[in-house]
Amino acid sequence: MPKLSPTMEEGQLSRWLKKEGDKVSMGEPLAEIDTDKATMEMQALGNGVLRKILIQDGESAPLGQLIAIIGEPDEDISSLLSQTETAQPAKASTPDKAPTQEETQAAPSPEPRAESKPKDEALAEGPPRDETNAGDSGGKGDKAGSAGGNGTQRARLIVSPLAARMAAESGIDLRSVSGSGPGGRIIKRDVLDLVAGKGPAPATAEDGQRTVVQQSPAEPSAFRDAPVSEMRRTIAKRLVTSLGPIPHFFLTTEIEMDRAAEMRAGINALDPELKISINDIIIKVAAAALRQHPQVNASFQDKVVRYYEHADIGVAVAIEDGLITPIVRSADQKSLSQIASEIRDLSGRARNRKLRPEEFIGATFSVSNLGMFGIDEFTAVINPPEGAILAIGAMAPKPVVRENEIVVRQMMRVTMSCDHRVIDGATGAKFLQTFKKILENPLFLVV
Amino acid sequence: MAVVTMREALNQALREEMLRDENVFLMGEEVAAYEGAYKVTKGLLAELGDKRVIDTPITELGFAGLGVGAAMAGLRPIIEFMTFNFSILATDQIINSAAKMLYMSGGQFKVPIVFRGPSGSAFQVSSQHSQAIESWFSYFPGLKVVMPSTPADAKGLLKSAIRDDDPVIFMEQERMYGNKGEVSDDVEFTIPLGVADIKREGTDATIVARSLMVPMALKAADVLEQQGVSCEVIDPRTIRPLDIETILKSVKKTNRVVIAEESHPYFGVSAEIGSQIMERAFDYLDASVRRVSGADVPMPYAKNLEELAIPGVDQIVAAVREVAYLD
Numbered sequence: 059m060p061k062l063s064p065t066m067e068e069g070q071l072s073r074w075l076k077k078e079g080d081k082v083s084m085g086e087p088l089a090e091i092d093t094d095k096a097t098m099e100m101q102a103l104g105n106g107v108l109r110k111i112l113i114q115d116g117e118s119a120p121l122g123q124l125i126a127i128i129g130e131p132d133e134d135i136s137s138l139l140s141q142t143e144t145a146q147p148a149k150a151s152t153p154d155k156a157p158t159q160e161e162t163q164a165a166p167s168p169e170p171r172a173e174s175k176p177k178d179e180a181l182a183e184g185p186p187r188d189e190t191n192a193g194d195s196g197g198k199g200d201k202a203g204s205a206g207g208n209g210t211q212r213a214r215l216i217v218s219p220l221a222a223r224m225a226a227e228s229g230i231d232l233r234s235v236s237g238s239g240p241g242g243r244i245i246k247r248d249v250l251d252l253v254a255g256k257g258p259a260p261a262t263a264e265d266g267q268r269t270v271v272q273q274s275p276a277e278p279s280a281f282r283d284a285p286v287s288e289m290r291r292t293i294a295k296r297l298v299t300s301l302g303p304i305p306h307f308f309l310t311t312e313i314e315m316d317r318a319a320e321m322r323a324g325i326n327a328l329d330p331e332l333k334i335s336i337n338d339i340i341i342k343v344a345a346a347a348l349r350q351h352p353q354v355n356a357s358f359q360d361k362v363v364r365y366y367e368h369a370d371i372g373v374a375v376a377i378e379d380g381l382i383t384p385i386v387r388s389a390d391q392k393s394l395s396q397i398a399s400e401i402r403d404l405s406g407r408a409r410n411r412k413l414r415p416e417e418f419i420g421a422t423f424s425v426s427n428l429g430m431f432g433i434d435e436f437t438a439v440i441n442p443p444e445g446a447i448l449a450i451g452a453m454a455p456k457p458v459v460r461e462n463e464i465v466v467r468q469m470m471r472v473t474m475s476c477d478h479r480v481i482d483g484a485t486g487a488k489f490l491q492t493f494k495k496i497l498e499n500p501l502f503l504v505v
Numbered sequence: 506m507a508v509v510t511m512r513e514a515l516n517q518a519l520r521e522e523m524l525r526d527e528n529v530f531l532m533g534e535e536v537a538a539y540e541g542a543y544k545v546t547k548g549l550l551a552e553l554g555d556k557r558v559i560d561t562p563i564t565e566l567g568f569a570g571l572g573v574g575a576a577m578a579g580l581r582p583i584i585e586f587m588t589f590n591f592s593i594l595a596t597d598q599i600i601n602s603a604a605k606m607l608y609m610s611g612g613q614f615k616v617p618i619v620f621r622g623p624s625g626s627a628f629q630v631s632s633q634h635s636q637a638i639e640s641w642f643s644y645f646p647g648l649k650v651v652m653p654s655t656p657a658d659a660k661g662l663l664k665s666a667i668r669d670d671d672p673v674i675f676m677e678q679e680r681m682y683g684n685k686g687e688v689s690d691d692v693e694f695t696i697p698l699g700v701a702d703i704k705r706e707g708t709d710a711t712i713v714a715r716s717l718m719v720p721m722a723l724k725a726a727d728v729l730e731q732q733g734v735s736c737e738v739i740d741p742r743t744i745r746p747l748d749i750e751t752i753l754k755s756v757k758k759t760n761r762v763v764i765a766e767e768s769h770p771y772f773g774v775s776a777e778i779g780s781q782i783m784e785r786a787f788d789y790l791d792a793s794v795r796r797v798s799g800a801d802v803p804m805p806y807a808k809n810l811e812e813l814a815i816p817g818v819d820q821i822v823a824a825v826r827e828v829a830y831l832d
Contacts, residue, residue: 218790218791218792219787219788219789219791220760220788220789220790220791221791222788223788223789238830239792239830240830245791245792245830246760246791247830
């Protein structure tokens with residue numbers, strides 16, 4: 059079972075696209091797998107014949123479990139099969155159990171692994187006996203943990219001191235690592251495997267200077283890293299001790315929406331196909347305001363503050379059993395109709411869990427709208443490492459004072475949650491001021 | 506270089522140092538006329554005479570005290586205990602006199618004495634005669650404690666111990682007196698105290714072993730090599746002062762440690778080594794430090810039970826596999 063999303067721990071086999079005996083070639087879709095986030099296509103990593111299917115449609119398997127064997131038509135796969143048979147009962151009944159790395163390696167391999175391994179590989183990967191032993195829960199105290207701790211152990215991270223240090227040094231979030239040690243302990247080889255699999259170390263440039271150039275609007279936004287100043291470092295250090303790991307603060311304003319509603323009605327009257335929603339306009343306006351306030355389109359990255367060139371806006375979409383935030387990339391460069399059709403497509407696929415990881419990972423700013431649920435006003439929780447999120451309440455007619463007269467206007471309350479490590483009160487307030495100005499006078503969008 | 510037994514290597518060290526320095530003399534039960542209960546002192550009475558090689562009555566506290574006094578007066582006594590089990594009777598002289606004298610006299614009295622003899626298990630000599638009590642002596646500032654595992658180490662370390670100006674506890678292993686190995690015949694061949702020896706280099710796990718456990722650890726490393734695990738075997742050789750730096754360097758390389766010892770687990774040498782590793786190399790550990798120790802019981806007399814009470818190759822292999830997450 060390959061890792062198809064960054065937080066995936068097990069996958070459910072939605073359906074096989076090949077039958078036993080079918081020829082497969084590299085890159086060809088083999089099966090559809092439901093992960094925690096989406097339904098993904100699993101591709102073959104080599105050429106050969108699908109010799110054996112080991113889990114059926116609808117069954118689940120933890121990361122790394124052998125789920126099928128691809129080999130030459132006449133290759134002897136009996137040793138692989140017998141390994142699986144001894145291991146299978148333990149695995150099938152304990153889906154939460156930490157997978158062994160050996161199988162992660164073995165599963166996508168186009169050839170069955172030979173019994174005898176070179177010496178230097180044996181330690182790194184662990185021999186197949188791991189599985190049979192882990193299922194034997196009546197053993198010594200050390201081992202009881204792996205059988206008894208299923209499910210509950212996820213909450214507490216168990217990690218060897220070395221693995222913790224290695225993860226910290228290569229900027230890996232330990233929550234994304236699955237442990238193969240006793241009781242799910244994350245050990246050296248788990249971190250090494252992840253590092254090997256993920257290529258260059260992630261975004262914590264030691265010198266604090268890094269610039270990434272964007273190739274096309276479809277890609278994640280380009281950014282520039284500015285060194286964290288001493289003052290900024292102190293602010294960061296002090297504030298995290300106050301409210302959770304991210305020091306949130308909240309700014310609320312009320313916005314008159316009559317002109318935005320008028321504009322929406324006008325556009326949709328011109329072309330009913332466009333189906334522009336108020337939310338689409340809000341995204342467009344947020345992107346425009348972010349262009350004017352790059353300090354808000356930013357992320358705290360420990361050693362640097364990262365400022366993004368474009369506004370990749372995450373749009374929170376409620377789905378069954380949870381929520382997901384598909385991203386409108388470079389929303390500041392897209393027309394209202396483009397934004398509208400993209401959001402329609404993304405949220406439709408989000409509900410069917412058909413999003414690809416790059417479509418929901420790596421926004422620079424988020425918008426969450428609970429107006430359709432009649433919520434007047436709320437505060438949203440920042441989606442790290444983004445710097446802010448905008449919470450949109452319901453639009454409703456309200457009496458307001460205009461030129462000393464009480465009049466009725468369509469009012470909407472928005473609350474921005476800011477990460478105080480990158481955004482200060484006045485910075486956030488100025489952004490909201492711009493956001494409000496454009497939304498109240500959408501003509502600014504074309505100025 | 507010649508291949509000799511541990512017994513012969515010790516005999517060479519005694520003889521060479523007694524010929525080299527007339528202040529060196531040997532005293533103990535049966536060391537002279539009988540040439541030693543384990544024949545370590547063979548030929549010495551004949552060659553060096555009864556002023557230098559002296560039989561004592563069965564009075565450990567007494568002759569240990571005579572030795573301390575002689576050392577304070579400028580001689581270099583070697584006190585043989587027939588086994589270290591009997592040194593228990595002499596601990597007042599060893600701990601209260603020998604270990605403390607330099608300190609309590611403000612540096613006026615050195616005590617250059619060696620207490621030596623076999624320690625640990627033998628073959629079916631039961632509870633009172635099968636004790637590994639190095640942790641007792643290692644506990645006290647003022648004592649040095651040496652435990653060789655090869656004939657060469659035995660000779661080089663014993664010569665250094667005799668030349669050392671501090672009291673040295675030199676623990677041999679009765680089961681190892683017949684072990685053979687290449688030994689230098691250079692009279693100036695010595696091995697410094699306080700320096701560990703890497704008996705075998707490896708990359709995946711470190712086994713710290715001393716005395717009887719060194720050959721066991723090397724055999725375990727052979728077995729593990731067949732299973733694809735490369736073990737580094739480190740013999741501290743001197744328990745106090747302990748060459749922790751060599752151990753730490755190895756741990757930082759392999760990230761996993763097993764400490765093997767013949768003695769009881771409680772409050773033992775392995776506990777001290779394990780503790781220092783955790784204090785100084787915690788961030789390099791990929792698994793908890795694992796000890797393999799003698800059973801926490803008085804040594805049984807019955808042969809089958811005695812075998813079970815002493816750690817062997819299988820236990821070391823199992824422990825390494827555990828810290829390497831193979832089981």
